[in-house]
Every structure is written in C-alpha cells, then in structure tokens.
Amino acid sequence: MDQSTLAAQCIDAALAIILEKEPELAQLDSVAGDGDHGAGMARGFRAAAAADRTGTAGQVIAKAGMAFSDAAGGASGALVGMYLMTLGGGLQGDVTTAIQVHSALVKAQDALMKLGKAKLGDKTMLDTLIPFTEAFGAQAGAGATIPAAWGGALDAGRAGMESTKDMVAARGRSAVLKERSLGTQDPGATSVYYVLRAVGEVLQRECP
Amino acid sequence: MTKVFNNPVDFKEQMIKGFTAAYSRYVERIPNAAGVMVKGGPTPGKVSVLIGGGSGHYPLFCGLVGKGFAHGAVIGDIFTSPSGEQCYRCGKALDGGAGVVFSYGNYSGDVMNFGMAEMRLEMEGIDVRQVLVTDDVASSADFDSRRGVAGDFFVFKVLGASAWRGDNLDTVEAMGRHANAMTRSFGVAFGGCTIPGQPQPLFTVAQDKMELGLGIHGEPGVETSDLRSASEIAGLLVDKVLSDVPAGAGSKAVVLVNGLGATKYEEMFVMYGDIHKRLAAAGIDLYKPVVGELATSLNMEGCGLTLMWLDSDLQALLDYPTETPAWTNV
Structure with missing residues (x-):
C-alpha cells in the first residue's frame, strides 16, 4: 500500500472510532463543559475524511487538518486542525523511519502547545499526547519500526489520559469550574487516545 | 426551542x-x-x-x-x-x-x-x-x-x-x-439548556436550588445555593456586581437585567423593582435600564445583571441611533 493511502486509512479509522465513542465523549464533556466535544470531533473528522487525498502522506494529513479545523470550529477544531497541519508539514516525502515520524510528532506537539498555551498537567489533550510522543521517541531511538514504536507508546498515552481524572482543569471553559472537573477524565485527552489507538491498529495491520 | x-x-x-x-x-x-x-x-x-x-x-x-x-x-x-x-x-x-x-x-x-x-x-x-x-x-x-x-x-x-x-x-x-x-455582570441559573438533538439538558438544578455564576454555554454555576425569593436574588445580583466596581467609575450606569432564555420578562420585572431600588440606594444614577433577552443560552432558565458605568463618551455611543434585527434605538 502506498503511503498516502495509508494516511487516508488512518484518517478513516479516526473518524470511525470518534463516531463510535461520540456518546461517551459527550458525557465526559457535559460534566464541566457543554457536552459537544464528541460532536465537534465527529464534524472535524467527517470533513477530514472527505478532504482531497492526492499527494504525499504528509500532504494528505495536512489537507485533512485544514478541513478538520474549518468544519469543527471551537478550541478543539483550532487545536486538532493545527496539530494535523503541522504533523503533515513535518512528514516530508517518503516516510521510512520512526525517527522521522517522531520529529513530526514533536513539531506538531510544539505547535499545539503554542496555540493552546497549555502544558502537561492542565487536563487537556496534551496529557495523552506528551507521554505518547515521549515514549514513541524512546522506541524510535532504540531502533523500533514505525508500527512497533506507535504500538509501544500507546500504554504511555493511555496512562496519561487516565491521569487527567485526578486533575483540575487549568485551560478552556472548564477551568472556570475548577473542582467540578475533578474525578472526570478529560474529553480531549480521551478522544486523542482513541484516535492514536485506532491509527496504531491500522499501522499494525497494514505494515506488518 | x-x-x-x-x-x-x-x-x-x-x-x-x-x-x-x-x-x-x-x-x-x-x-x-x-x-x-x-x-x-x-x-x-x-x-x-x-x-x-x-x-x-x-x-x-x-x-x-x-x-x-x-x-x-x-x-x-x-x-x-x-x-x-x-x-x-x-x-x-x-x-x-x-x-x-x-x-x-x-x-x-x-x-x-x-x-x-x-x-x-x-x-x-x-x-x-x-x-x-x-x-x-x-x-x-x-x-x-x-x-x-x-x-x-x-x-x-x-x-x-x-x-x-x-x-x-x-x-x-x-x-x-x-x-x-467599565462593564460588570453576574448571573444565576435555575435550570440547564438542551442542545438540539440531545436527549437531555446539559445539567439540571434541583427544584429548591440555584446555580450562582453560570456561563452562557450551559456551563453550570461555580457554586450551588438554596433557591431564594426574587427580592433576595435581586439583592445577591446587586451585591455581586457592586463588589467589583471598576476603577474610575462615576455614579451613572446603564443597567441590563438579562434573561437566559426560559426565565420570562414578567419574572424579571418582579426582580427588577428590587434591583432598581437597591442600585439607587447605592448611589447609582440609573440610565435607560433594559429588561430583556440580549444574551441567551438556548432554553436555559436563569438571569443576570449587567452594569456599564458611563462617562460622556460611552453615553453618547450608547445613544447612537441603531437599526438591527434585535435592537433599534433611540
């Protein structure tokens, strides 16, 4: 399978998992937010899956990011859209090593942090992404393939997602409600974990 | 809705x-x-x-x-x-x-x-x-x-x-x-709103409770309190807004009692009588008060008080003729 088809399949897998988990994400978001996180992510990934799929894998992901951003709106539209655009921009030409992917993941994470002004522990999607990316880097440095590094980093992402349950929101609308957000897992951290897991499954299946 | x-x-x-x-x-x-x-x-x-x-x-x-x-x-x-x-x-x-x-x-x-x-x-x-x-x-x-x-x-x-x-x-x-x-607001909610297509409201408030300091996106309040009379709610709204009078505020202010969607005009008029008295007693010269729905949150039950303290610049701009679907003055 060529790389741009693989990238497109990853986006389709992300859409499928978000549609499946939409009620759960809505429930998590209604505790300290307005309950529409799942709907926003679904709107974004529907548009991302319908975007132009010509060019390299990086270009496919960047165009999906632009479409996501415009369709989803809100903070998550801006943030996830920016993440995908930067990730796509970081994946130049043929992607063969996990080191290349790690470098793009780091760039995308930096762009996300700059736009959202959040950090680790603020109860956001970064609490999944940062540990995931760090674990991915460790695997890549040890010579793992892309699917192996991705699969090996998922546990760290899951642990990060689960840690948001004990956090008090520091950014976004839920930050106003502070303690009300305690005890509930962050919807953004949750949806990002589901997407990473779904992408991992595609990579395992298609790049054995 | x-x-x-x-x-x-x-x-x-x-x-x-x-x-x-x-x-x-x-x-x-x-x-x-x-x-x-x-x-x-x-x-x-x-x-x-x-x-x-x-x-x-x-x-x-x-x-x-x-x-x-x-x-x-x-x-x-x-x-x-x-x-x-x-x-x-x-x-x-x-x-x-x-x-x-x-x-x-x-x-x-x-x-x-x-x-x-x-x-x-x-x-x-x-x-x-x-x-x-x-x-x-x-x-x-x-x-x-x-x-x-x-x-x-x-x-x-x-x-x-x-x-x-x-x-x-x-x-x-x-x-x-x-x-x-120069603008300050404080609001209370008595019931949550429902997003189109959703089976239930974003949050619910018990019959004998109210939420203080709600957001306009169906965010619940920052604190829950016992439900009080219109007069007591009026007192609470006035106290909260006057707890943070802006630096340089004069004595004149435009006043808005705003409904969130499901709290109706008559209820707000009942409350406004008390708000008016209390603000006047606090030495505020009330300019063109408005009781209405100017910032809503779908069908949320609740209301808020907003004051903008006026100087001659702000008053002139407030009075500037306007023709829009929802607001025409003077």
Whole structure:
C-alpha cells in the first residue's frame, strides 16, 4: 500500500472510532463543559475524511487538518486542525523511519502547545499526547519500526489520559469550574487516545 | 426551542438561511462564509466591527448586525467558536479599507480562531484589532481572564457606534476597551439548556436550588445555593456586581437585567423593582435600564445583571441611533 493511502486509512479509522465513542465523549464533556466535544470531533473528522487525498502522506494529513479545523470550529477544531497541519508539514516525502515520524510528532506537539498555551498537567489533550510522543521517541531511538514504536507508546498515552481524572482543569471553559472537573477524565485527552489507538491498529495491520 | 430542528448536524446553516430570509431589510449573507453583514456591506474608508461566536445566544451575535451596531457577525455551531477560516473570510469581506475590529466574549476557542484570522488578514495588509469582552465577575478574580457574558451587548454597541460615526481604528478600539473595562455582570441559573438533538439538558438544578455564576454555554454555576425569593436574588445580583466596581467609575450606569432564555420578562420585572431600588440606594444614577433577552443560552432558565458605568463618551455611543434585527434605538 502506498503511503498516502495509508494516511487516508488512518484518517478513516479516526473518524470511525470518534463516531463510535461520540456518546461517551459527550458525557465526559457535559460534566464541566457543554457536552459537544464528541460532536465537534465527529464534524472535524467527517470533513477530514472527505478532504482531497492526492499527494504525499504528509500532504494528505495536512489537507485533512485544514478541513478538520474549518468544519469543527471551537478550541478543539483550532487545536486538532493545527496539530494535523503541522504533523503533515513535518512528514516530508517518503516516510521510512520512526525517527522521522517522531520529529513530526514533536513539531506538531510544539505547535499545539503554542496555540493552546497549555502544558502537561492542565487536563487537556496534551496529557495523552506528551507521554505518547515521549515514549514513541524512546522506541524510535532504540531502533523500533514505525508500527512497533506507535504500538509501544500507546500504554504511555493511555496512562496519561487516565491521569487527567485526578486533575483540575487549568485551560478552556472548564477551568472556570475548577473542582467540578475533578474525578472526570478529560474529553480531549480521551478522544486523542482513541484516535492514536485506532491509527496504531491500522499501522499494525497494514505494515506488518 | 430545542425541539424544532431538522437534522441537528445542519442546524447552523438552516438557522442562517431563515434569519437572512426574515431580516433581509437589515442584513445580507457574507458570500461563501458562515456569517452575515449589514445590508450593502462595509462603508469604504470606515472601520468595520466584526462580532461573533457560537450560536445559541440570540440576539448575540447576528441579531446585532446593522446600522449603528456591528457591521458583521461570524456564526459558529451551537456553543462552538467559528473556525479561523470563517473568521478570516468574514473579516476580509468586512474590510472597508480602514481596518476591522474583532470583538467577542473571552473563550479559548474564540481567542484561537479569531487570532488565526487576525494573523492571516495582517499578512494581507488589513489592520485588525481585537477587543475581548471580560465582564463576568464570577468567572475569575483576574479581570483579563474573565469570560464574556451579557456585557457583550454594551461593548459591541459602543464599538459599532464609534465605527459608524467615523472614528479611526485606534479610537474605535480604545472606546471598546474602555467600555469593557467599565462593564460588570453576574448571573444565576435555575435550570440547564438542551442542545438540539440531545436527549437531555446539559445539567439540571434541583427544584429548591440555584446555580450562582453560570456561563452562557450551559456551563453550570461555580457554586450551588438554596433557591431564594426574587427580592433576595435581586439583592445577591446587586451585591455581586457592586463588589467589583471598576476603577474610575462615576455614579451613572446603564443597567441590563438579562434573561437566559426560559426565565420570562414578567419574572424579571418582579426582580427588577428590587434591583432598581437597591442600585439607587447605592448611589447609582440609573440610565435607560433594559429588561430583556440580549444574551441567551438556548432554553436555559436563569438571569443576570449587567452594569456599564458611563462617562460622556460611552453615553453618547450608547445613544447612537441603531437599526438591527434585535435592537433599534433611540
């Protein structure tokens, strides 16, 4: 399978998992937010899956990011859209090593942090992404393939997602409600974990 | 309200179509964008004001577009900031050559998306300024971190009037910032709202309780209290707003008692009698009070009090003639 088809399949897998988990994400978001996180992510990934799929894998992901951003709106539209655009921009030409992917993941994470002004522990999607990316880097440095590094980093992402349950929101609308957000897992951290897991499954299946 | 829809996914687009069909005497659709502008578009050589945010707050934001008020509004999905792309398209359509002021309530999604649009427009040589509304006393002790609620109405009114009377970009921006600095709000909720297509409200409030310091996106209050009488609620709202009188405030203020959607005018009039007495007793010269629904949260049950303290600049801009779908004065 060529790389741009693989990238497109990853986006389709992300859409499928978000549609499946939409009620759960809505429930998590209604505790300290307005309950529409799942709907926003679904709107974004529907548009991302319908975007132009010509060019390299990086270009496919960047165009999906632009479409996501415009369709989803809100903070998550801006943030996830920016993440995908930067990730796509970081994946130049043929992607063969996990080191290349790690470098793009780091760039995308930096762009996300700059736009959202959040950090680790603020109860956001970064609490999944940062540990995931760090674990991915460790695997890549040890010579793992892309699917192996991705699969090996998922546990760290899951642990990060689960840690948001004990956090008090520091950014976004839920930050106003502070303690009300305690005890509930962050919807953004949750949806990002589901997407990473779904992408991992595609990579395992298609790049054995 | 939330029982009338076709496909919830398409709610915003259908809402815009109906709105522009009804009010074509004031507004027109911005081509290829999720937004509306004053009929005829921007005035060449004059500053334009673009307001916006998610839908679900009518008359915010599109109902306040017209002569003397905002030049345009960019419209997001229910309680969701419009995307950076849509803010950019609407901003570009509204530039009359003298710059554009973006104004909206301070929420992270709006800040990011309007911020991205500003960057793109600046690259194209369009001068953009941003005036964030931060009137909600309940949301933070730090003024600049507060969210925007019903105070949007007064800040947008001042910005729009300043632009329509021909002020330059620096002045329009300064007037808007001054209006925001002089505005304070506090609200209470008795019941949550339901997003179109959702089976239940975002939150519920027990029969004998009320939520203090609610948000206008169905965020519950920052604190729960026992439900009190209209007179006691009036006292609470006045105390909360007067606990944070802006520096440099004089004695004159415009007063708004705002309904969130399901609390009705008669209930608010009952409460207003007490609010009026209490504010007057606190030495405030009440200017043109308004009791109405100017910043709603779908069918949320609740209300709030907003004051903007006036000097001669703000009073003149507040009185500037306005013709919009939702607000016509003097």
